[in-house]
Amino acid sequence: MNHKRICIYPKDIQLITGRSERYGRKLIQDIREYLGKESHQFITTEEFSDYTGISVDVVNRFIQN
Numbered sequence: 001m002n003h004k005r006i007c008i009y010p011k012d013i014q015l016i017t018g019r020s021e022r023y024g025r026k027l028i029q030d031i032r033e034y035l036g037k038e039s040h041q042f043i044t045t046e047e048f049s050d051y052t053g054i055s056v057d058v059v060n061r062f063i064q065n
Helices: 010-017 021-035 045-052 056-063
Strands: none
């Protein structure tokens, strides 16, 4: 059975944007604040997509591995 990951990590953001992993950590922190999530809660690919305007399909292509 093929499972897709639904959480996004700083390394994924680095691959998608070409920016640094530090930028990815900051962006995840910004998204958490925007959504009112706590630091232990994950950010999903859909939430990342909604926040950045990058389609979910594009995001999923980068994190399929």
